[in-house]
Amino acid sequence: MPSTTSGNSVGSRRREWTTFLVLTLIVLPALAVAFVGGYGFVLWMSQVINGPPTVDF
C-alpha cells in the first residue's frame, strides 16, 4: 500500500467510497452509453454509405 494512504483511515475511507461511487454510478454508465452510442453511430454511418440494411425472406 502506498505510504500516502496509510495511517489516515477516515481519509482513505472517504476517498475509497467516493472513488467507488464515482466509478460505478458515473464513469462506467457513461462509458457503456458512449460505447453503445458509438456503435449505433458507426452503423448509421455505414448505412448512409452502403444504403439501408437488406433482409432476405
Added chain:
Amino acid sequence: MSIKSLILSFWDTLRTPPATISLGVISIGGFITGIIFWGGFNTALEVTNTEKFCISCHEMADNVYLELQETVHWSNRTGVRATCPDCHVPHEWDNKIARKMQASKEVWGKVFGTINTREKFLEKREELARHEWARLEANNSLECRNCHDYDSMDWDAMSDEAVFYMQPAAERNVGCIECHKGIAHHLPEREPGTSHIIAQLDGRAASSLKGGEDYFAYKPVKIYENSDMSTPAGTLNLAAKIEVTQASGDMVEFTMTAWRKNKGYGRVLYDDFGMNTRVAVLERETAQDEEIVTAGTPQMDDNTGLDWSEVKLSLWAPKSGFVADPSQLWEVAEASYAESCSGCHAQPDPDHFSTNAWPALFSGMVGFTNMDPIEQELVLTYLQNHSSDHSDAH
C-alpha cells in the same frame, strides 16, 4: 486541487486494494448498480419506442399522427393497433440502436425548427417519405411483415382486385411497400411545378433559343397567339417539337407541324398521321382560326375510319421550358420507367406495343405507381415515341 491531480488520486485509489470497503460490499454494490443500469437503459429504449414519445413533438402530433387516425391501422375489426415504432423502428438490436442514433438528427431538427409548421413539413414530406420507402424497399418491408405474412393470407377472403395483383407478388415475394405506399399517412402532394422530374430537367433546359432551330418542350408550356401573352392559344405537351422562327424578349415565335382528327373542333394535335401521341391542346378559338392553323388535305385512317389532316401553325411561347435534344427527355423518362414499372414484372420493352396501344396499357398500370402527373405524361410519351411503330420506321 487541480483537475490533473484529482484524476491522478482517483486513479491511485482505483489501482490500490481497498483498505476500508470489503470485497463483498464492492461486488454486491457493482452487481446491483449493474442491474439498475441495465434496467434503466432498456427502460429508456422502451420509452423512446412508444407512440407517446413519438408524438411528444408537435411536428409529429399535428401531421402524421392525425393522418394515421383515418386509416385501417388506427382502428379495424380485429382491434390490432399499429403504432409509430411498429412501422418505423427496426426490431433487431443493432439496427434499432442505429435508428436511435439517427434520431439525434431529428432532435437537431426539432431544436432548429426544421419542420415546425405545416407548410415546412409538407415541403419536406417528399424527402422524408423517400427515406422511408428506401428503407422498406431495402429490407423487403420487414416492419410490415412483422404483422402481415403472405403465407397466412386467405386469398378467398380478399377482393378480386387484391388477389389479382397480390398473388403473383406473393409468389415473387415482393415487399408490401412497392404497392402500398401511403398506407398510414397522406402521400406527399406534388404540384406540377415541384415534380422531381421537372427539377431534373430544369438543369438541362436550353438557355437561349435560336431562330431556325428545333426545340422540344420538357414541361407543359402555355402558348399564345401573340408576343404580349394577351390571347392564350393552348398548351404544348411534353416532347412537343417546335421550330423557332424569331425571338423577342422572353418570348419566341415558332412554327409547328402536327396532325389532327377532323372531328369536333380539332383542338388536340397529334404527332403523326394516325398516331395518338398528343403534342398540343389548343383553345377552341385558336383551333378554328384558319389564319393561325392551316390544314392540308384530309386522309382517311383505315383503322378508325376517321379523316386526319396535317396542320401547320405559328404561335408564341415563353423561352423557358425547352430542351435542344429530345434524348435529354428520354434519358430521364427511361430511368423513371425502369424504377416505377419493374416492381411487379419486368418492364416491357417500349417497342413491344404500338403507339396507340400504349395509352390504355399505361393508364391501367399507372395507378400502382407513385408517378406524379408530369412524370406520367413524360413516361407515356417516351413509350409512345419508342413503340413498335417507331422501331419499324427507323
